[in-house]
Amino acid sequence: MLGVPFCPAVAAGRDTWRRHVAQSAVVRYAVAVVAVAVMVVLGLWLRPIVLAAGQLLLLAVLVTGWLGGLRPALLAWGLATVAFAYYFTLPLDSVKVDPGQLPRLMIFALVAGFMATTSAARRRAEDALRSARDELETRVGERTRALADSERRYRHIFDSTRVSIWEEDLTRVKQALDDLRARGVHEVGDYLAAHPEFVEHLIARVKIVDVNDASVALFAASTKQELVASLVGIFVPETRVAFRKAMTALAEGRPFFEGESVVQTLRGQRLTVLFTLTFPQPPASLASVLVTVTDITDRKRAEYLTGHVFESSPDAIYIVGRDYRYQRVNAAFERRWRLPAERIVGMRVDELAGTEPFEATYKPHLDRCFAGDEASFVGWFPTPAGRQYLTATYSPLRPDSQRVEAALAITRDLTDHARAADALQQAQAELAHMTRVTTLGEMAASIAHEVNQPLAAIVADANASLNWLASATPDVDSVREALTAIVKDGHRAAEVIQRIRQLATRTAPQKARLDVNDVIRDVVPLVATEVRSHAASLRLDLAPAVPPVAADRVQLQQVLINLVMNGMEAMTSVADRPRELVIRSRPHEDGQVLLAVEDAGVGIDPSSVSRLFTAFFTTKRDGMGMGLSISRSIIEAHGGRLWATSNAQHGATFQLALPALR
Numbered sequence: 001m002l003g004v005p006f007c008p009a010v011a012a013g014r015d016t017w018r019r020h021v022a023q024s025a026v027v028r029y030a031v032a033v034v035a036v037a038v039m040v041v042l043g044l045w046l047r048p049i050v051l052a053a054g055q056l057l058l059l060a061v062l063v064t065g066w067l068g069g070l071r072p073a074l075l076a077w078g079l080a081t082v083a084f085a086y087y088f089t090l091p092l093d094s095v096k097v098d099p100g101q102l103p104r105l106m107i108f109a110l111v112a113g114f115m116a117t118t119s120a121a122r123r124r125a126e127d128a129l130r131s132a133r134d135e136l137e138t139r140v141g142e143r144t145r146a147l148a149d150s151e152r153r154y155r156h157i158f159d160s161t162r163v164s165i166w167e168e169d170l171t172r173v174k175q176a177l178d179d180l181r182a183r184g185v186h187e188v189g190d191y192l193a194a195h196p197e198f199v200e201h202l203i204a205r206v207k208i209v210d211v212n213d214a215s216v217a218l219f220a221a222s223t224k225q226e227l228v229a230s231l232v233g234i235f236v237p238e239t240r241v242a243f244r245k246a247m248t249a250l251a252e253g254r255p256f257f258e259g260e261s262v263v264q265t266l267r268g269q270r271l272t273v274l275f276t277l278t279f280p281q282p283p284a285s286l287a288s289v290l291v292t293v294t295d296i297t298d299r300k301r302a303e304y305l306t307g308h309v310f311e312s313s314p315d316a317i318y319i320v321g322r323d324y325r326y327q328r329v330n331a332a333f334e335r336r337w338r339l340p341a342e343r344i345v346g347m348r349v350d351e352l353a354g355t356e357p358f359e360a361t362y363k364p365h366l367d368r369c370f371a372g373d374e375a376s377f378v379g380w381f382p383t384p385a386g387r388q389y390l391t392a393t394y395s396p397l398r399p400d401s402q403r404v405e406a407a408l409a410i411t412r413d414l415t416d417h418a419r420a421a422d423a424l425q426q427a428q429a430e431l432a433h434m435t436r437v438t439t440l441g442e443m444a445a446s447i448a449h450e451v452n453q454p455l456a457a458i459v460a461d462a463n464a465s466l467n468w469l470a471s472a473t474p475d476v477d478s479v480r481e482a483l484t485a486i487v488k489d490g491h492r493a494a495e496v497i498q499r500i501r502q503l504a505t506r507t508a509p510q511k512a513r514l515d516v517n518d519v520i521r522d523v524v525p526l527v528a529t530e531v532r533s534h535a536a537s538l539r540l541d542l543a544p545a546v547p548p549v550a551a552d553r554v555q556l557q558q559v560l561i562n563l564v565m566n567g568m569e570a571m572t573s574v575a576d577r578p579r580e581l582v583i584r585s586r587p588h589e590d591g592q593v594l595l596a597v598e599d600a601g602v603g604i605d606p607s608s609v610s611r612l613f614t615a616f617f618t619t620k621r622d623g624m625g626m627g628l629s630i631s632r633s634i635i636e637a638h639g640g641r642l643w644a645t646s647n648a649q650h651g652a653t654f655q656l657a658l659p660a661l662r
Helices: 008-022 025-046 051-068 070-087 099-160 171-182 188-194 196-205 213-218 224-228 237-251 297-312 331-337 349-353 355-370 415-442 444-470 476-504 516-533 553-570 606-611 627-637
Strands: 164-169 207-211 256-264 270-278 289-295 316-321 326-329 375-383 386-397 406-413 512-514 537-542 549-551 580-588 592-598 641-646 652-659
Touching: 025 051, 025 070, 051 070, 051 099, 070 099, 164 213, 171 188, 171 196, 171 237, 188 196, 188 237, 196 237, 207 224, 213 224, 213 289, 237 256, 237 270, 270 297, 316 331, 349 355, 355 375, 355 386, 355 406, 386 415, 444 476, 512 516, 512 553, 516 537, 516 553, 516 580, 516 592, 549 553, 549 652, 553 580, 553 592, 553 627, 553 652, 627 641, 627 652
Parallel strands: 537 580
Antiparallel strands: 164 207, 164 289, 256 270, 270 289, 316 326, 316 406, 375 386, 386 406, 512 549, 580 592, 592 652, 641 652
16 A cells, blocks of 8 residues: 555545545444454455465554544454454464464554554544644635735725825835934934935835826826826925925834825826825835825815905904803904904903893803804994994804804994984984974864864853853753763863874884774874865774784874875765775784775876885875885884785775784
């Protein structure tokens, strides 16, 4: 067997057959029996020729140990020893052993036992080696597949990511830096700053191994080879400064370096980028250093524009932290408070603006903003330049889209606007007063009639009372009734005079809680005579449950009187239908109250609709064109609106809507 040449295919087949044998205990022990039996038969066949043929039983033990293991080998050893003693030891074919043959039998038994254990041990060793080999092959295969998968993932990430990635070999750069330290240079950063030619030397020693497709697109290259050739084509002075700092980090043994810089594309376009270098730590090689480059040009441009708007805005802009301290202010805010930004930043709002305004206004709105809501307010506030009318808006700032870290405040000085608005309001009040006085002049006959009626009744009742008292038997009951009527007519006359005085008196507008139905009822007596003089009728259509409004009673009466007078004048020429004027009140949409004055007159000329509320526009022969314009101004000053529509058949309807009180 030792002379048979090794054949891998034969060896593989033999190993497979042996594994099949080893899988069954019955087969292993059967091999022991069969092997001994075969060798006995063969030995008996050769025994007439040579008695030493019994040594073939050793081969049976050896084969059994090699195929079946230790226990079958021990069985074969026992069977072989018994067979050797019986068939090949004198006397032959007898269980008795010649004492002279005992040494031979013992030597056989010892050799057979040794061969059994040796063969089984060899088998175990071969099995262990085979198992170790298989396990090693499995691990190597798994490792190889894992490395291949890792390489594929790396290449996929490298090639498909949208971030520019450069793979660079910095081995020669590190050698140059180590040589620099060997020459006694310890402050590498200072040395590189003072020796730009050495920086150029380091740039030339950088070897670009590979770049991804994102790099090709970012730097406007046609192929990778254009970028792999050299870094010089994309470097500008700012890039060299950043490269110098990165090499300083490498020399100092830092694991990574990141920073911002400016590069240029191969077409000369400048880009602002954020770059990161990760340096493998010793003993790893610097043959594959990854550099990531992110284009932040648009972000930097947006930051510049935002900063420019912040600093150059005519509005005062500032940022307040959750501790109510100023974090940043712009130039307009400095000018308002007449302090430099360096002094304002870090101060609390109450320290600058005052405790009372802070507690009453600033703090509640800042707290709303810190809770995530946008807050706005307007009012008069003290400043070093005096009281100013300021409007402010607070917007929450969320750096991480979760917790509000600060508030962005934008405030505008509307002092001049507020003073102009006050002056305009005063002028409008003066003009409204003049219009009311003019209206009273136009209604002089009606007013005189309304006053004369109760006065005439008073005189008549007084004369009757005197006659009853002058009789022989005074009629006291009739006198009492007459005196009661006199008191009633006196109050009636006083009420008419009071309404006239309200319309004629020059007072500042005073908004109060009003029931519009009461206002309408107060107007009716003042216009009743005018209605009768125009041969018209006045009908009230008032909703029973109308929400109250906040308005100036006199101004609202003025608007209603103006609309009623216009309606009656519009019906002057009407002869083919009733001259009916209707005043309505209704709850309106969006929490408003609607008042409407509807006439049956000639209607509105479509060509005049757009100019109807324009100052000095009139369709009357002797009109000033101020009534409707002033009426609209009054209603808009109350937060409402006034408009006109044509009726379906005849006439027009003027409607006004005022916000209802909740």
